[in-house]
Amino acid sequence: MTEPYYRKINYYETDQMGIVHHSNYPRILEECRLDYMEKIGFPYKKMEEMGIIIPVLEIHCYYRQSIKYDDEVYVYPKITKLTPVRFEMEYKMYDKSKEKLLHTAVTAHCFVDSEFRPMNLKRRFPEVYEMFRENIKTD
Amino acid sequence: MTEPYYRKINYYETDQMGIVHHSNYPRILEECRLDYMEKIGFPYKKMEEMGIIIPVLEIHCYYRQSIKYDDEVYVYPKITKLTPVRFEMEYKMYDKSKEKLLHTAVTAHCFVDSEFRPMNLKRRFPEVYEMFRENIKTD
Amino acid sequence: MTEPYYRKINYYETDQMGIVHHSNYPRILEECRLDYMEKIGFPYKKMEEMGIIIPVLEIHCYYRQSIKYDDEVYVYPKITKLTPVRFEMEYKMYDKSKEKLLHTAVTAHCFVDSEFRPMNLKRRFPEVYEMFRENIKTD
């Protein structure tokens, strides 16, 4: 199993409810996603340099337990779906003990070139497509 | 039909793709939601003072067209579901012409008190519940 | 005197102190600055298209009174210094009554081209330089 992404919650991420504002979760998920891509050998910075942009098509967030300033969380990402033009990832966020589930999410992405034209990744960059394919987790 | 929420896109909401970062949409939706609650006669500030907190349980965003700095958008909100402990809202974001659909979203919320304990709104604040109920749009 | 920039405070701009987080002021100042440039006839979007980028060199913020969710503020900007390569702006933020001073700030900027090379605005775009010069307020 992939190592989780570790994150400590910042003060400026809280709102006047005293908990992390819900709009900050997509940011933590992005950090986790880009960290994951680096771990599997394909840093996003390199992909952008190659002309592969991966915008977000959909995001689905399920807030189960609130999190607070100074909390430490672990996020487990996995690629769950892949086609030549699109992929999906799932995320599970746990507390410090790694036992209490705090948040789950799904993000869907497409592949576009630097002009934002849809790209068939399998055709244009088969080796990058293969890298994604090898990391699909369906369990 | 409710008047839409008007919003101009800020420079700091863009990212290095040159478009609005996806994490800013939940913020625009929140602006729209709170604006809507004010329009239907129940400003959220007043609700928090009464001890009604409305955290986000779920958020579902569908990014159809990217938006850019200085763009003007109109967001149409509506309450689509309501139970004594929970409600859902839907949002449609259009461009300046109000004809091109840019983004759709759904948010789900529960009612809690100032200690974050679940609250039966219908029982505790029937007049607030009624205000929500009157504004349900099922079309 | 220039018309002020009006702004209502958003919920997501608060932190767990219950007030607007200090990092959001530079964002409100930026909104005000870009609004001002549009008002004096030179929208920043047009400037970027011409290849004039205006990064921030310095920012100085003085937090006098805290502001809260749903507060309405007015920000008065003015250009106070200008050289062919640099300019400064000052800002005064007032409350809804326009009588209580909440915040003051200064930002310093340089002119660069789209490759981030320093630009002599007076030489390259004398008409834009002139527009800035005409709007200097030294009082």
Place this chain on the structure above:
Amino acid sequence: MTEPYYRKINYYETDQMGIVHHSNYPRILEECRLDYMEKIGFPYKKMEEMGIIIPVLEIHCYYRQSIKYDDEVYVYPKITKLTPVRFEMEYKMYDKSKEKLLHTAVTAHCFVDSEFRPMNLKRRFPEVYEMFRENIKTD
């Protein structure tokens, strides 16, 4: 010398100039400041629980070199001034090599209680005041 605060730049911190938006620096400084307080034995979370709030009075940022997505930076904080009611900190941000200076900043803070009333820290919490005093760096 205190160990610096290490930070990797996130994608969502960039703007359409392709660099980190200037409003994110105060956030990185805050992370650094709170990390520093923890390192010297007084986590801010504990201080808030004791009823010591430390709002920002002033912030002064000098942007020397832009930073980009995926950059790694080191921030060196130090307490430079202290009175019973107020203190100041200075920050120097370096690049990955710790040799290239990217940014410098100063923040000023006061001590208030949980009702935002000014507090004489030396009188109310002499041991916390002492902790600050021991860490002043005037070089």
